[in-house]
Amino acid sequence: MARLLLYLVLVLPFLRGSDGAWNQRQIRKRIHQLREVQYFKSFYTRLGMPRGVPYKPADEGYITQPLDHFNRRNNATYNQRYWVNEEFWQRPGGPVFLFIGGESAESEYSVLAGEHVELAQKHRALLVSLEHRYYGASINKDGLTLEGIRFLSSQQALADLASFHLLISQKFNLTQKNTWICFGGSYPGSLSAWFRLKFPHLVYAAVASSAPVRAELNFIDYNKVVANSLSDPVIGGSEKCLDKVKESFRVVESLLTEKSVTQLEKDFFSCAALHPPEDYMEFVSNLADIFMGAVQYNNESPGSDVRKICERMISASSAYEGLKAVNSIYMEFMGLKCVENSHNKSLSDLKKTELSPVGVGERQWYYQTCTEFGYYQTCDHASCPFSPRITLQFQLDICKEVFQIPTESVLQAVQFTNEYYGADHPKSSRIIFVNGDVDPWHALSVLKNQSHSEIAIFINGTAHCANMGPSRATDPPSLQKAREEIGMKLGEWLKSAREES
Structure with a gap:
C-alpha cells in the first residue's frame, strides 16, 4: 500500500497543463489514477496477501x-x-x-x-x-x-x-x-x-x-457517438436526457450571446472572468468535457457516468439547472473549488517544458496530434449536442501558437499517417x-x-x-x-x- 500511496502523492501535485479544455485534462488524469488503484487492488487480491505486506516487485x-x-x-x-x-x-x-x-x-x-x-x-x-x-x-x-x-x-x-x-x-x-x-x-x-x-x-x-x-483531422464522429450514448437506455441514457443536454447548451449559448457572462461565471464557478472569444470557447468546452468524459470512461469513474448524469439532467427543474447540478457533482468529485476557463492559461500550460516523471504527458500528446493524428473532437456538425463554438480551427490554432505548426502541415501529417499504416x-x-x-x-x-x-x-x-x-x-x-x-x-x-x- 505504501508504494501506491507514494505514487499517488507524486501524481497529484502535477494535475495541470494539457490538450483540449481544462476539464478534459483533469478527467484524463483522474482516470489514470483510478486505473492505478484498480490494478493495485487486483494485484494484491490475486496474491491473496493483506495489503501492506511486502512482495517481490x-x-x-x-x-x-x-x-x-x-x-x-x-x-x-x-x-x-x-x-x-x-x-x-x-x-x-x-x-x-x-x-x-x-x-x-x-x-x-x-x-x-x-x-x-x-x-x-x-x-x-x-x-x-x-x-x-x-x-x-x-x-x-x-x-x-x-x-x-x-x-x-x-x-x-x-x-x-x-x-x-x-x-x-x-x-x-x-x-x-x-x-x-x-x-x-x-x-x-x-x-x-x-x-x-x-x-x-x-x-x-x-x-x-x-x-x-x-487518423482524422476533424473527428466529428466522436460527439456523434457521445450523443448516441447519452440516449442509449442500455447504459442509463435516454432521448429525454439527450434533449435536456442540447437544451442546456442552447441556454448557455444564448447567455453568452446576450453577454450575461457574469451569471455564467457565477453559476459554473469560473476561476476568473471570461474574456471573448477564446475564453468562451474554453468555457463551453469544459462543460462539454463532463459529458464526453462520462461517456468515454463510463463506469470507470465512481463520480460520473451516463446513468448518473442523465438522472440529474432529467430530475432538475430545467435543463439549465440540470447542467449546473452536473457541473457541481463533477467539481465535488474532482475536488475543485473553481474551473479554469482561461485560454491564455491553457496555452501557457502547453508551452511549459518542465519534465514530470508521472501522470499524463499533455504537451507531448498535443504535439503528436499536431504532427501525426489530428483527432480533434469538434462540434462542426449539426448532430453535436454541445456548442458550435467548439471548432476545428480553434484547436488547429493551438498547434501554430504552441508548436509553430501551420494548419496545412497538420493536414498533411494526418494524411501521411493513414498512408503509412493503412x-x-x-x-x-x-x-x-x-x-x-x-x-x-x-x-x-x-x-x-x-x-x-x-x-x-x-x-x-x-x-x-x-x-x-x-x-x-x-x-x-x-x-x-x-x-x-x-x-x-x-x-x-x-x-x-x-x-x-
Missing part, C-alpha cells in the same frame, strides 16, 4: 535508445524505462507478452495486473512492458523544448520496441520458439496493431483495444481489434473482420479499453464473452506458433 530497468533511429549520424541517446515480471514464465520456451506504453507514465503495475497479466498466468508467459519515449521517466532533460520534442513520433516508438525486443531476447536467451504477443489500449492499441504490421518477424500476434488506427484497413494478420460501442473512439478503429486472422470484437454496453482491466465478477456478460473470445483466439495462435517452430 517487478524488475525495473532502462535501455539506452537512439534519439533518432533513422539517422545513425545523430549519436544522441536517451534512457527508456521498462519492467519485467518473470513470475509466470515457463522457461525456456514460454511466450513473451509485451505491454506497450502510451501517452502517460507507466508503472510496475503494467506487468502485475490487467487482462494481459491474467492471460500470461494462463499461458505461462514472460511479461514485459516498455514506457513510451518522451513520457514518464523516458525522456531527456531538454525533451519538451521545440528542438528536443521533434523526435517524438509513433514511427520512432515502433523502432524503440524493435530495439527493446532485441534487448529482452539477449537478456533471457530467447529464440524463435519464444512467441511474442503485444498488447495495448487506445493510442498504444494502435501501436500494438502497427508493431505487428510493420515488424511481423518480431511479434507473432497483437491485441489492439480501443485503437484509433485511422488507416482502418491495415492489411496485416493475427490482430484482434477490441472495441466497445459506448466508446467514441471506436469510430476510428476496425469494427469488422478484415480477414480470417484480422478479427474485430465489438462489445455492447462498454466504453474505452473496458477489456484491459482485471476481470471482475461484476463484468457484464458481453465483456465476459469478449474476454473468452480473446483468450481462445490467443490460445489458438500460440498453439500454431509452437507447431510452426
Whole structure:
C-alpha cells in the first residue's frame, strides 16, 4: 500500500497543463489514477496477501535508445524505462507478452495486473512492458523544448520496441520458439496493431483495444457517438436526457450571446472572468468535457457516468439547472473549488517544458496530434449536442501558437499517417481489434473482420479499453464473452506458433 500511496502523492501535485479544455485534462488524469488503484487492488487480491505486506516487485530497468533511429549520424541517446515480471514464465520456451506504453507514465503495475497479466498466468508467459519515449521517466532533460520534442513520433516508438525486443531476447536467451504477443489500449492499441504490421518477424500476434488506427483531422464522429450514448437506455441514457443536454447548451449559448457572462461565471464557478472569444470557447468546452468524459470512461469513474448524469439532467427543474447540478457533482468529485476557463492559461500550460516523471504527458500528446493524428473532437456538425463554438480551427490554432505548426502541415501529417499504416484497413494478420460501442473512439478503429486472422470484437454496453482491466465478477456478460473470445483466439495462435517452430 505504501508504494501506491507514494505514487499517488507524486501524481497529484502535477494535475495541470494539457490538450483540449481544462476539464478534459483533469478527467484524463483522474482516470489514470483510478486505473492505478484498480490494478493495485487486483494485484494484491490475486496474491491473496493483506495489503501492506511486502512482495517481490517487478524488475525495473532502462535501455539506452537512439534519439533518432533513422539517422545513425545523430549519436544522441536517451534512457527508456521498462519492467519485467518473470513470475509466470515457463522457461525456456514460454511466450513473451509485451505491454506497450502510451501517452502517460507507466508503472510496475503494467506487468502485475490487467487482462494481459491474467492471460500470461494462463499461458505461462514472460511479461514485459516498455514506457513510451518522451513520457514518464523516458525522456531527456531538454525533451519538451521545440528542438528536443521533434523526435517524438509513433514511427520512432515502433523502432524503440524493435530495439527493446532485441534487448529482452539477449537478456533471457530467447529464440524463435519464444512467441511474442503485444498488447495495448487506445493510442498504444494502435501501436500494438502497427508493431505487428510493420515488424511481423518480431511479434507473432497483437491485441489492439480501443485503437484509433485511422487518423482524422476533424473527428466529428466522436460527439456523434457521445450523443448516441447519452440516449442509449442500455447504459442509463435516454432521448429525454439527450434533449435536456442540447437544451442546456442552447441556454448557455444564448447567455453568452446576450453577454450575461457574469451569471455564467457565477453559476459554473469560473476561476476568473471570461474574456471573448477564446475564453468562451474554453468555457463551453469544459462543460462539454463532463459529458464526453462520462461517456468515454463510463463506469470507470465512481463520480460520473451516463446513468448518473442523465438522472440529474432529467430530475432538475430545467435543463439549465440540470447542467449546473452536473457541473457541481463533477467539481465535488474532482475536488475543485473553481474551473479554469482561461485560454491564455491553457496555452501557457502547453508551452511549459518542465519534465514530470508521472501522470499524463499533455504537451507531448498535443504535439503528436499536431504532427501525426489530428483527432480533434469538434462540434462542426449539426448532430453535436454541445456548442458550435467548439471548432476545428480553434484547436488547429493551438498547434501554430504552441508548436509553430501551420494548419496545412497538420493536414498533411494526418494524411501521411493513414498512408503509412493503412488507416482502418491495415492489411496485416493475427490482430484482434477490441472495441466497445459506448466508446467514441471506436469510430476510428476496425469494427469488422478484415480477414480470417484480422478479427474485430465489438462489445455492447462498454466504453474505452473496458477489456484491459482485471476481470471482475461484476463484468457484464458481453465483456465476459469478449474476454473468452480473446483468450481462445490467443490460445489458438500460440498453439500454431509452437507447431510452426
